[in-house]
Amino acid sequence: MTTNATAASDLYDFTEPFKAPQGSAIRELFKYLARPGMISFAGGYPSKDLFDRAGIRRAMEEAYRADPIACLQYGDTAGAPALRRAIVRLMNDRSVAREIDDLIVTTGSQQGLDLLIKILVAPGDAVLIEEPAYPAAIQALRLAGAKLIPVRTDTQGIDVDALTEQLEALDPAVRPKLLYTVPTFANPTGTTLPVERREALARLAMRFRFVLIEDDPYGELRFTGDPVKPIIALADAIPGARDWVVYFGSLSKIVAPGLRIGWSIASPAITRRMLVAKQTSDLCTSPLAQETARFYLESGRLAEHVPVIVQAYKKRYEALSSALRQFVPDDIEYVVPQGGMFVWARLKGDRLAADVLKRAIEQNVIYVPGPAFYVHNADESSMRLSFAAAPGEAEVFEGVRRLKLALASR
Structure with a gap:
């Protein structure tokens, strides 16, 4: 009789990436x-x-009242046309013109x-990834068998000159x-890639x-600071570059992650193949979630609500920055973000x-150690602090005070 998970794993002929898979280091903290x-x-x-x-509740009720069958039946693999049109309008506001x-x-x-x-990506294919990087991207690429090649970053994101030499x-x-890159308010570094580097990346x-x-x-x-156009928008002005950029967007951070609504924008050849892959993955994204997102976007509530989110995150970042200067100025140095969550x-x-x-x-405060964001040769002294989920500025100050106690207890 099998007595533990390790012994049970010997019963099955798992594929190579899943013989000894590593879960998310971040989720282990939850x-x-x-x-x-x-x-x-x-x-x-x-x-x-x-x-x-x-x-969101009003959008869900309106969606169900308008067409309950559209909410409950299977949908188009590419997504509901009305939602896609709403996202196209959203992307137009971001200077991205697409159909x-x-x-x-x-x-x-x-x-x-x-x-x-x-x-x-086939096993053994080389993939470049900014370092430090979003851990779920590292994990997905590793499970695909990719050969990961880290790309150096600085306080402005990917170092394009170093990448060119590389x-x-x-x-x-x-x-x-x-x-792979998160060029605007990167996870985990919070950095934003300047226009010149964005254009250079598209050319590379x-x-x-x-x-x-x-x-x-x-x-x-x-x-804070001036908006920067997405790389995919800048690539439109560079002959031949447009087809080499794939853009991923999401409502998770600005509406709600529970909706699970994201989108891709890519060349026709890539989009067609991604559709076939999606057909075998989930057939279609939840029609109820799509219709809710559509009615929410069409209501105009997003444009009204995003400034509320931004102002709250600004206050929490300012509280975190102030607390770090007050409690641990000689213990911690950090990169100043212009937005985001980190x-x-x-x-x-x-x-x-x-x-x-x-x-x-032990002091009842947690953060993510930096090694979770590296492919190899991690900076063991690095750490990511997320200020977004804290209930308010008072909790941010208290969290840093507890961090000071942890640093003093060594």
């Missing part, structure tokens, strides 16, 4: 969230206090990434298939013939973020 009084800087969750609950046939509604933007990997030095036989994608993935879940969450920090004095986390948990 068990601490149920602890009474815990203050979390860990999860990349939007604030539950900022959901437009009334607006609905260029767009697929996905079950969260993570599904879009998964579909793209399925159609483009690409020119690569063996032509190791031509990368993809480059065209020159070296790799697909540039622009993952943009946080772009609307700007609380502060990327580093412990001074050769301290290890994973070690400090153990003492932080």
Whole structure:
């Protein structure tokens, strides 16, 4: 009789990536969230206090009242045409001009990434990824058997000059298939890629013939500085570059992640193949969720609600920044973001973020140690602090005060 999961795994002939899979290091921390009084800087969750609950409920009721069959029946794999038209209008506001046939509604933007990997990445294929990077992207690419090649970043995102040298030095036989980046308020660093670097990335994608993935879940969450056009919009002005950029958008951070509504924008050849891959994945994204999202977007509530979210996140970031300066100025240095949900920090004095986390948990505060965001050669002193999900500025200050106690207890 099998007595444990390890022994049970010997019963099955799992595929190579799943013989000894590693789960999300971040989600391993979620068990601490149920602890009474815990203050979390860990999860990349939007604030539950900022959901437009009334607006979403009204949109769901209107969707069901207007056409209950459309909500309950199977739908178009590409997504409901009315929702796609609403997203096209949303993208027009972001300076991206596309038609609905260029767009697929996905079950969260993570599904879009998964579909793209399925159609483009075979085991052993080289893939470029900014470092540090979004862990779920690292995980998805590793499970696909990709050979991950980290790309250096600085306080403005991908270092394009270093990337150019890196690409020119690569063996032509190791031509990368993809480059993954979150160019606006990156996860985990909070950095934003300037226009010049965005245009240079698009040109590099065209020159070296790799697909540039622009993952943009946080772009609307700007609380300081001037807006920057998405790479896919800038690529339109560069002859030949448009077909090499794939854009992923999402309502998770600006409406609600529970809707699971994301979208991809890509060339016709890529879009057609992603549709076939999606047919075998989930047939279609939840029609009820799609109709709810459609009515919400058409109501105009999003344009009214995003400034509310942005203002709240601005206050929480300012509280975090002020608390870090007040309580731990000699212990932690950090990158100043212009928006988004994260502060990327580093412990001074050769301290290890994973070690400090153990003492932080004893003080009822958690964060994510930086190694979770690296392919290899991780900065063991780095850490991601998410200010978005904290209930308010007072809790942010209290969380940093507890972090100070953890640092002092070594």
